[in-house]
Amino acid sequence: MKKPILLLLLLLLNIGNIAAQSAPVKYGDNKEAGHFKQINGIQMYYEVYGSGKPLVLLHGNGGSIRSQGNRIEYFKQFFQVIAIDSRAHGKSVDNSPTPLTYKQMANDVSTLLDSLQIKNAYIWGQSDGGILGLLLAINHPDKTERVAVFGANTVPGKKAVYDEIDKLVVDTLKATKDPHTKKLYTLLDKEPNITDKDLQKIKCPILVMTGDRDAIRLEHSIRIFNNIPNSNLFVMPGATHFGSYEKPELFNLVLLNFFNQPFTKTSTYEKFTQKK
Numbered sequence: 001m002k003k004p005i006l007l008l009l010l011l012l013l014n015i016g017n018i019a020a021q022s023a024p025v026k027y028g029d030n031k032e033a034g035h036f037k038q039i040n041g042i043q044m045y046y047e048v049y050g051s052g053k054p055l056v057l058l059h060g061n062g063g064s065i066r067s068q069g070n071r072i073e074y075f076k077q078f079f080q081v082i083a084i085d086s087r088a089h090g091k092s093v094d095n096s097p098t099p100l101t102y103k104q105m106a107n108d109v110s111t112l113l114d115s116l117q118i119k120n121a122y123i124w125g126q127s128d129g130g131i132l133g134l135l136l137a138i139n140h141p142d143k144t145e146r147v148a149v150f151g152a153n154t155v156p157g158k159k160a161v162y163d164e165i166d167k168l169v170v171d172t173l174k175a176t177k178d179p180h181t182k183k184l185y186t187l188l189d190k191e192p193n194i195t196d197k198d199l200q201k202i203k204c205p206i207l208v209m210t211g212d213r214d215a216i217r218l219e220h221s222i223r224i225f226n227n228i229p230n231s232n233l234f235v236m237p238g239a240t241h242f243g244s245y246e247k248p249e250l251f252n253l254v255l256l257n258f259f260n261q262p263f264t265k266t267s268t269y270e271k272f273t274q275k276k
């Protein structure tokens with residue numbers, strides 16, 4: 001009788017192991033991959049997956065690592081993915097009453113990378129995360145080897161975002177009584193304030209990504225592209241501000257190509273004249 005019981009126990013253990021392996025990873029709340037670190041007066045939360053070249057993922061306003069699950073799942077096959085909850089977002093603890101600024105949030109990322117002894121990372125940012133990516137490239141060039149941004153803007157208000165989006169931000173600020181919501185939407189209303197001269201300082205390759213139905217005006221994304229010397233532009237067809245979620249296969253293909261292939265900005269004229 002002992003042998004059948006032993007076989008049953010082994011079978012049950014094997015089923016348990018298979019179930020654990022197939023269970024979905026709780027991105028954004030994963031005890032095995034998650035860490036807290038004291039950064040610039042806050043407890044910053046981040047998770048690390050995979051190995052290889054560091055790839056930092058930065059979420060948008062009101063987002064968190066949880067919104068990056070599918071992206072982490074894909075890119076951890078190729079890179080050491082470092083997903084971060086920005087201050088006042090996700091599990092990062094920020095009890096400061098002071099307003100949020102993109103400069104401070106970018107400094108937080110830089111300080112975290114210093115603590116992890118990481119330089120020359122690949123950076124990808126969605127919306128607010130894209131703003132942080134641009135600021136890292138401007139103010140912390142030693143941290144950025146290549147940066148890709150989706151739906152980033154360099155100024156607040158109607159010069160960068162469509163009228164109805166700007167109205168949504170203003171109306172939410174007027175209506176909300178929630179301190180956290182007010183903190184996040186005040187950031188959208190007042191910032192960023194990145195000049196064309198700031199963009200022109202960027203040395204590393206930048207991929208400016210946007211949806212053709214984005215919240216950010218297409219002409220604004222083109223302006224960002226035109227002011228960064230080493231930049232490429234990708235306009236995702238039939239996509240909104242959330243194109244990276246709406247068309248993940250296309251997004252993954254374009255982003256992986258940008259990170260893995262030699263950067264080029266050869267013009268059509270140079271092709272015609274065989275100049276490089």
